[in-house]
Amino acid sequence: MLGQAHQPILYSFSTTDQLVDALAKFVVKVQKDAIDKKGRFTLALSGGSLPKQLKGIVGHEGIKWDKWHVYYADERVVPLDHPDSNHNLCQTEFYSKTSIPAGNIHPINTEYLDDLEELADDYEQQLITQFAAKDSARFPIFDLILLGMGPDGHTASLFPGHELLQEGDRWIAYIEDSPKPPPKRITMTLPVLNHAAKVAFVAAGEGKQDTLHTVLDKPEEGLPSSRIKPVPSGQLYWFTDDAATKKTEYPRSEFHPPA
Numbered sequence: 001m002l003g004q005a006h007q008p009i010l011y012s013f014s015t016t017d018q019l020v021d022a023l024a025k026f027v028v029k030v031q032k033d034a035i036d037k038k039g040r041f042t043l044a045l046s047g048g049s050l051p052k053q054l055k056g057i058v059g060h061e062g063i064k065w066d067k068w069h070v071y072y073a074d075e076r077v078v079p080l081d082h083p084d085s086n087h088n089l090c091q092t093e094f095y096s097k098t099s100i101p102a103g104n105i106h107p108i109n110t111e112y113l114d115d116l117e118e119l120a121d122d123y124e125q126q127l128i129t130q131f132a133a134k135d136s137a138r139f140p141i142f143d144l145i146l147l148g149m150g151p152d153g154h155t156a157s158l159f160p161g162h163e164l165l166q167e168g169d170r171w172i173a174y175i176e177d178s179p180k181p182p183p184k185r186i187t188m189t190l191p192v193l194n195h196a197a198k199v200a201f202v203a204a205g206e207g208k209q210d211t212l213h214t215v216l217d218k219p220e221e222g223l224p225s226s227r228i229k230p231v232p233s234g235q236l237y238w239f240t241d242d243a244a245t246k247k248t249e250y251p252r253s254e255f256h257p258p259a
C-alpha cells in the first residue's frame, strides 16, 4: 500500500553559483549515504539545462565514482553522438570530467532506434538487471532522480494531458509525438519516478516563474511536474533560484549544507 507523500522541500538561491554549489553538496551526501548503506549509488538524469548544473560535483571531496550507476529519466531517440542526445549532453557536460566507469553509464541501445517498443523494452530490461532482487519491489528504487521542468510543466518526457501520465505498469514507456522536439523519446513512467528514495528538480531562471507557481501552489491542476510525489518514504526537493520562485507562494526552506 502506498503511504502519504512528504511535502516537497523548496530551496531558492539568489545566484546560479549558490544553486550549483548546494546541488553538488546535496548529491555528494546522497551518494555517500547510499554507498555506506548498499555499496552503490543509483542515479537517473534528465536532459535540458540539468547536466550543466552538475558541474559543482566535479572535484568535490568524498565521491566514489566507481560506485555510481547512471541511467536516464528520459532520452531522445537519436544516435548517442547526436546533438539532441541526452547521453551526449551528459557525456560532454559531466561524465567526461568524472571517472565513472563507462560500463556503469547506461545509455539506450541504438540497435533499436527504428523500433520504439523494442527500445523501451530493452531499457526496461537494463533497469531490471540492475534492480531486480537487489531493491526488490514492484518498481525500481533509485537513490536519486534528477529532473528538469519544461515551460508547460512537463518533466522527463511526461507531457500535460498525454496518455502516458496514466501508465501504471511499465517502467519505461515510449512517446512518438512529444510536443518538445525531437518527437520520439523514451521516458521513465510516473510510478518509477515516484518510487525513488529522493527526487530533485532543478529549475532556474525567470522563464520558470509562472510554471513553478502553478506546479507548487496549484498542484490540483495536475501538471506532470506536480505529480512527482515519491512514496511511501521518498522525498522531493526543488533546487531553484529567486528568479524562478518570484511568483511562488509555497514556503522556502533554508538549505543547510550536509555535514
Ligand SMILES: O=C(O)[C@H](O)[C@@H](O)[C@H](O)[C@H](O)COP(=O)(O)O
Pocket: 046, 047, 048, 049, 050, 074, 075, 076, 086, 147, 148, 149, 150, 151, 154, 155, 156, 157, 180
Ligand atoms: O530531454 C528532455 O527534454 C528533458 O529531460 C526535459 O524533461 C527537460 O528536463 C525539461 O524540458 C527542462 O529543460 P530545461 O532545463 O532546458 O528547461
